[in-house]
Amino acid sequence: MAQAKADKYQQPDERGHFGQFGGQFVAETLMEPLHELRLAYEKYMLDKDFLAELDWELQQYVGRPSPLYFAERWSRELGGAKIYLKREDLNHTGAHKVNNTVGQALLAKRMGKTRIIAETGAGQHGVASATVAARLGLECVVYMGAEDIQRQAANVYRMKLLGATVVPVTAGSATLKDALNEAMRDWVTNIDNTFYIIGTVAGPHPYPAMVRDFQTIIGREAREQIQKHEGRLPDALVACVGGGSNAIGLFHPFIDDTDVAIYGVEAAGHGLDSGQHAAPLCAGQPGVLHGNRTYLMEDKNGQIIHTHSISAGLDYPGVGPEHAWLKDSGRVQYVAIDDDEALQAFHDLTRIEGIIPALESSHALAYASKLAPTMDKDQIIIVNLSGRGDKDIHTVAGLQGISV
Amino acid sequence: MSRIETRFKQRAQEKRTLLIPYFTAGDPNLATAVPMMHAMVQAGADLIELGVPFSDPMAEGPVIQKAMERALMHDVSLHDVLDTVKEFRRQDTETPVILMGYLNPVEIMGYAEFARAAHEAGVDGLLTVDIPPEEAEDYVRELEAQGIDRVFLISPTTTDERIRTINAASAGFLYYVSLKGVTGAGNLDINAVQDRVSNIRALTDLPVGVGFGIKDAKSAAQIGSVADAVVVGSAVVKCIEENVDNADNAINAVSELLSSMRQALDKK
Numbered sequence: 282m283a284q285a286k287a288d289k290y291q292q293p294d295e296r297g298h299f300g301q302f303g304g305q306f307v308a309e310t311l312m313e314p315l316h317e318l319r320l321a322y323e324k325y326m327l328d329k330d331f332l333a334e335l336d337w338e339l340q341q342y343v344g345r346p347s348p349l350y351f352a353e354r355w356s357r358e359l360g361g362a363k364i365y366l367k368r369e370d371l372n373h374t375g376a377h378k379v380n381n382t383v384g385q386a387l388l389a390k391r392m393g394k395t396r397i398i399a400e401t402g403a404g405q406h407g408v409a410s411a412t413v414a415a416r417l418g419l420e421c422v423v424y425m426g427a428e429d430i431q432r433q434a435a436n437v438y439r440m441k442l443l444g445a446t447v448v449p450v451t452a453g454s455a456t457l458k459d460a461l462n463e464a465m466r467d468w469v470t471n472i473d474n475t476f477y478i479i480g481t482v483a484g485p486h487p488y489p490a491m492v493r494d495f496q497t498i499i500g501r502e503a504r505e506q507i508q509k510h511e512g513r514l515p516d517a518l519v520a521c522v523g524g525g526s527n528a529i530g531l532f533h534p535f536i537d538d539t540d541v542a543i544y545g546v547e548a549a550g551h552g553l554d555s556g557q558h559a560a561p562l563c564a565g566q567p568g569v570l571h572g573n574r575t576y577l578m579e580d581k582n583g584q585i586i587h588t589h590s591i592s593a594g595l596d597y598p599g600v601g602p603e604h605a606w607l608k609d610s611g612r613v614q615y616v617a618i619d620d621d622e623a624l625q626a627f628h629d630l631t632r633i634e635g636i637i638p639a640l641e642s643s644h645a646l647a648y649a650s651k652l653a654p655t656m657d658k659d660q661i662i663i664v665n666l667s668g669r670g671d672k673d674i675h676t677v678a679g680l681q682g683i684s685v
Numbered sequence: 686m687s688r689i690e691t692r693f694k695q696r697a698q699e700k701r702t703l704l705i706p707y708f709t710a711g712d713p714n715l716a717t718a719v720p721m722m723h724a725m726v727q728a729g730a731d732l733i734e735l736g737v738p739f740s741d742p743m744a745e746g747p748v749i750q751k752a753m754e755r756a757l758m759h760d761v762s763l764h765d766v767l768d769t770v771k772e773f774r775r776q777d778t779e780t781p782v783i784l785m786g787y788l789n790p791v792e793i794m795g796y797a798e799f800a801r802a803a804h805e806a807g808v809d810g811l812l813t814v815d816i817p818p819e820e821a822e823d824y825v826r827e828l829e830a831q832g833i834d835r836v837f838l839i840s841p842t843t844t845d846e847r848i849r850t851i852n853a854a855s856a857g858f859l860y861y862v863s864l865k866g867v868t869g870a871g872n873l874d875i876n877a878v879q880d881r882v883s884n885i886r887a888l889t890d891l892p893v894g895v896g897f898g899i900k901d902a903k904s905a906a907q908i909g910s911v912a913d914a915v916v917v918g919s920a921v922v923k924c925i926e927e928n929v930d931n932a933d934n935a936i937n938a939v940s941e942l943l944s945s946m947r948q949a950l951d952k953k
Contacts, residue, residue: 296819306788306815308744310840310865312847452750453740465743470866472842569788569815570741582762583793584740 290536292603297486297573299606305485307572311465314472319487321392326494331391338383339498342416343373345380347499349506349663355633362516362656364649366636366666367503367531376639376668377499377527378409382478384495386413389476396420396475400464402429402457402523403593403641404436405668406480411445421445424463426456429593436672454587457597461571481524482601485572489601496530503663504534511661517542517652520665521644522615523559523595525604527667536612545604546648548590549617559588561600562608562615575602591620591676592640594668622647627670627677639668640676688781688809689834689857692731693892693913702950703914704729704905705894706921706943707785709736709749710766711756713925717932718769721939726780728940729947734812734916737766737786744814746869748919748926755929763790763799767806774807783810783836783857796824800831810834810857818854825854838862839885841877848888858892858914861885866897869919873898879911901942902949909950917946 293299305315325331339345347368356364369377382399389397397419401407407423414421423440427449430437440447453459461484468477482489482496507515518535520528522545535541550558558564561576568577570585578586578598590596607613618626623640626647631637638646642665649664656662670677678685686694696703706725710718722733738756742749763786770782784803791799791813803811811833816824818837828835834857839848842865852859863878864870878895885893895908896916908915924938 304820305817306820307817308814308840309817309838309851310744310842310862312817312840313842313844452747453754458741462741462743466746466867469744470870472865569792571743572815574792577789579789579793581793582764583790584738584757585789586740 292606293486293490297490299602300609301567302575302605303486303489303573303602305572306569306574307485308469310469310472311485315485315487321388322487322491325388325391331387335384335387338387339380343379343383344371345498346502347371349503349510351510352634355630356653358633359650359653361653361658362660362662363658364653365507365515365661365663367499367663369499369527369665369667370636370638370642370669374405374409374412375671376405376409377496377530378406378480379412380498380530381480381492381495381526382406382409382413385476385478386417386419389419389478390417392476394474394476396422396471397478398422398424398464398467398475399478399480400424400457400460401480402426402460402596403672404429404433404440405594405672407445407447408436408439408443410478411440411443414445415443422467423447424450424460424467426454426460427451428455429457432593433672458585481526482529482603483524483571483573483575483599489573489603492526493529493533493603496526497533499527499530499665500532500534503531507661507663514538514541515661515663516656517544517662519544519546519645519649519652519662521546521595521641521667522562522600522604523548523597523641524599525601527665529601529603531663531665532613543613544648544652545613545615546644547615547617548592548595548644549619550589550591552619553617557589558617559590559595559597560617561598562604563617567605570599573602575599575605576608591623592644594639594641595644616648618644618647624677624680626650636666637670638666639670640673642667687832687834687857688779689732692781693858696731697913702909702912703731703894704943704947704950705732705734705914705916706730706939707734707736707916707918708921708925708939709738709752709756710769711738711759711761712752712922713755713929713932713935715759715761715765715769717935719772721936722773723776724936724940725943726777728943730780730943732781732783732914734783734785735766735770737763737784737790739787739790742787744867746867746919748869748922751926752922763794767802767808770808771806781809782807783812783834784808785812786814788813788816796827800827800833803833804831808833810836812836812860814838818850821854829856836860841865841881845888848885852889852891855891858894859885859889860916861893861895862897863895863908864897868897870898873904873908875907878908882911902945905946906949906952915950
């Protein structure tokens with residue numbers, strides 16, 4: 282028994298390290314609040330009442346389980362493996378983000394916090410946070426880069442409708458990473474009553490592990506569903522990786538199944554050689570940012586550099602530390618898809634399956650469309666369709682010179 | 686004995702509180718850095734905290750954030766900051782200099798390489814905002830090997846147990862952050878600071894400096910009555926910000942602020 286346990290994938294260690302990655306690289310004022318958060322999280326993840334409440338919310342409010350849908354026409358057209366889509370786009374608020382915000386907001390309530398803050402890039406995590414804040418009667422402040430506010434006006438309005446305060450961040454590059462800096466500054470100032478809901482599997486321990494644990498519902502369901510549909514495990518998993526929460530959510534329950542190949546898809550933007558991308562695992566190097574050690578996009582002096590992706594949700598210079606670990610350990614292969622390839626997949630899925638995918642998820646779809654033809658017809662790929670594309674239609678229309 | 690230790694001992698004998706000004710290297714430009722440092726010493730600074738610009742300064746308020754952005758517009762790197770200290774040392778071998786910044790630029794250079802270069806340049810200590818002692822084993826070892834003091838922060842939320850851990854990893858002095866918040870924030874509660882500082886003193890033999898929220902001569906004198914050193918950051922950087930187009934005026938404004946603080950500290 283002890284032997285079996287030792288073989289099982291078990292990360293991070295007690296202090297939040299995934300090998301050399303992860304950890305708690307924060308200003309001193311945050312060390313004690315992080316300690317309290319870790320204790321609360323460890324306590325409630327074993328608490329029957331809490332878990333029952335979380336289950337109920339996921340079922341009744343989020344709409345879980347999300348279907349595992351066989352994309353039959355698209356698979357046939359690609360002429361290879363069968364592609365299944367894990368339909369996180371059908372969740373309330375339209376993406377996987379809500380799995381985590383529901384979990385953290387319930388935790389905030391148990392901890393007696395009355396105010397939640399969040400950072401957001403594309404606005405999906407901000408909307409998901411504002412949504413649960415409204416549902417639970419908590420004050421909500423969302424930090425968003427001024428640049429992103431311009432790009433995502435509809436989501437900004439949505440958050441305001443839900444009662445959240447959206448604070449524009451003009452510092453630095455005025456995008457997601459700067460919104461995260463600003464949320465940290467708010468937290469350090471208001472730690473007594475405030476809970477910081479980080480939207481991805483990055484940040485200081487316990488966030489990468491905690492957000493993962495709230496997102497593994499994706500992989501646990503997919504595992505059960507594929508066995509029901511096909512009577513066996515898939516041959517490959519594919520998910521897009523920005524910070525990496527939807528990916529780790531799908532991957533984690535399959536890590537010990539070594540026959541399942543796993544692919545994480547980063548944003549190659551204008552191409553990895555152009556330097557204008559958001560692919561730290563494919564083209565970055567290890568460093569320390571936002572509370573953890575991980576792969577980063579940085580210059581030779583250790584300054585964080587600007588990223589580019591057509592998808593705002595992948596436009597981030599870092600990545601969750603567990604992905605850094607899974608890359609170095611070789612368990613997951615990280616690849617990159619550029620803007621044009623993602624856009625092609627966006628149109629293909631829309632036309633062939635009648636599903637408009639988020640531009641983030643389109644990166645995963647594009648890689649699956651390359652992979653499927655290299656596999657046999659009886660093989661199976663599961664792609665995480667992490668969000669719906671309604672939020673992106675302005676971007677896509679704009680590229681076609683159409684204003685909607 | 687390190688330059689920092691020597692300086693604290695001297696001032697303790699003279700019963701004077703140390704005045705530690707902060708500014709960001711490269712703000713308003715790199716050429717001003719060395720003259721600014723000499724002017725600070727002239728105006729009564731006992732130790733200089735020199736900021737290393739970083740693209741994502743998570744613990745800074747808007748004033749120091751903007752200073753770092755101004756410095757980064759000139760591409761000021763950690764190497765440039767080390768060269769600045771080397772230049773300063775040609776005239777001043779007594780005033781201790783610590784670098785203040787974030788881990789990533791040091792991490793990219795490598796701890797051992799940084800420690801060697803810092804020692805060679807005449808740097809006396811390093812304060813890295815985002816490395817708690819729990820993550821700092823290699824960092825402490827490499828800095829110690831080159832005689833570079835490690836300055837860590839203690840905050841209002843730090844428990845006694847962690848003060849002991851921080852004390853064990855530190856050298857030079859301990860830096861108490863007097864507010865929950867970012868640099869340049871809020872108003873000080875002098876009684877609360879006094880309580881905390883005496884609590885810290887009971888757990889350490891190192892001198893205790895206090896920073897955050899010290900804006901003028903009056904607040905410097907108040908904090909100076911309970912601390913071994915007062916650190917002044919945003920108020921200094923504000924003088925630079927207001928004179929960003931004229932380096933001489935910036936130096937004069939900083940000198941004036943520090944002189945007033947020096948007088949207030951020595952009056953008690």
